[in-house]
């Protein structure tokens with residue numbers, strides 16, 4: 001069955017531990033069931049007037065030995081399974097993490113961080129609980145039942161009396177079969193709702209600064225309240241069946257005890273069994289009640305875990321849409337021209353194409369500038385160059401190799417991509433810059449920071465390059481973050497550098513310094529610069545203007561100015577802005 005794979009893999013490795021634990025549970029219960037028997041014998045001796053003081057001491061010591069034996073074996077059995085349960089958590093979380101790292105951007109666009117966290121936390125824990133705590137309770141109750149029945153037979157209690165007292169308890173599995181599916185389905189709904197709640201919470205914590213600046217706390221609270229309400233409704237649905245189940249189990253225990261008392265009492269009066277046997281019988285039934293009642297909880301846990309396991313297996317069976325070809329080749333990008341032929345691309349079957357009929361060649365060593373209105377497809381084109389989304393076959397080539405035939409590591413290792421909102425990790429600035437190669441010496445890290453015009457800012461920080469960034473790099477301003485991320489791209493020193501609006505958050509003067517630095521360092525190496533400001537791309541060997549997913553203009557800065565159109569329009573607006581600014585500066 002599909003939903004058993006994750007566990008099957010786990011049990012294939014750990015089954016000896018489970019077998020050992022099961023035998024310890026059996027041993028512990030075999031010892032434990034002597035307790036009623038010894039008490040029964042004690043009662044018979046008492047009734048016959050044969051009890052002496054030394055005998056009382058002997059019986060007490062015997063009961064003590066039984067207690068200690070039971071506890072030791074039971075403890076060992078539980079420890080083993082709890083131990084492997086924790087191991088399961090560790091192994092599965094590692095496997096999930098590996099799986100997540102293999103998934104493509106499309107997967108992350110469709111699954112929020114909160115949902116993924118919920119898999120990581122709630123689902124893994126639910127499964128772990130059932131294979132550790134759940135196993136222990138089930139094994140303990142089953143072994144106790146078997147051992148108790150065996151001991152009652154050995155102790156001479158008639159079969160029909162045993163059957164009458166124990167049979168009500170055996171109705172428990174029947175209820176499980178009857179109510180189990182309902183519990184499982186409702187648990188699945190609860191788990192999914194919990195996933196949505198984690199997702200919402202993650203988003204709200206992430207956006208708390210925006211919420212506060214807009215004084216929108218109340219709106220957000222209401223929105224979160226609705227999510228919580230939905231969970232409550234689903235949890236209540238679950239609670240209704242599971243409490244019905246949990247209440248039925250002890251009720252069956254009570255019926256079993258009444259049967260033992262009534263029928264056993266009658267047989268004792270009739271002299272068919274001794275008083276000792278009667279005492280032992282009632283103790284056995286009482287002894288079985290708690291573990292069997294616990295099974296009620298366990299079954300709930302197991303049903304919940306099955307729902308979680310299904311979610312986990314379903315997740316693990318999803319494959320990335322970006323798959324490396326079996327015969328994928330490593331390609332040296334240094335002397336490779338980038339050729340884009342008749343590229344049309346849409347994110348989904350029903351969405352509008354984000355790019356249409358793109359024809360473009362970037363010769364090795366050239367600098368390409370891309371400009372265009374927001375949403376015109378600039379970033380999409382870069383995603384396709386990096387193959388974070390798959391372009392149609394034959395539309396993007398590096399040298400002669402189709403991008404889809406290139407080994408992913410070779411492709412992405414050969415391109416340094418600097419996005420607009422470079423994510424910084426909660427570690428030192430040095431680690432953030434030398435992200436691609438942690439062993440990079442401090443000198444190179446400093447040089448990259450200088451090129452990105454962030455060195456002076458870092459030098460002022462308390463621990464300079466060893467300063468740890470707070471969550472998401474919040475100790476830096478937007479522009480500083482962007483430049484740190486730029487330094488990360490520069491230090492990679494890759495054959496192709498892509499700056500995707502990477503200097504948008506810095507002032508015009510700093511931008512000029514950065515661009516000059518990049519032009520000097522990247523001389524003779526392929527560089528693509530996407531920008532909204534013409535000043536960032538005017539020196540490029542070729543500039544293309546994207547509009548609505550189509551290349552509407554191409555040429556050098558001078559050629560494009562002559563052509564008129566959007567480029568000249570943007571230039572005029574930006575120049576006018578600049579002259580206003582400098583006039584204001586002079587006045």
Ligand SMILES: Nc1ncnc2c1ncn2[C@@H]1O[C@H](COP(=O)(O)OP(=O)(O)OP(=O)(O)O)[C@@H](O)[C@H]1O
Nearest residue numbers: 109347354372373374375376377378379380381501
């Ligand atoms: N993951 C996605 N799924 C679906 N549509 C997307 C996705 N990413 C971008 N789009 C759409 O594709 C179009 C082009 O977006 P793209 O990010 O390439 O624009 P851009 O030119 O880089 O814009 P900007 O200058 O604002 O960064 C937009 O209409 C956008 O809504």
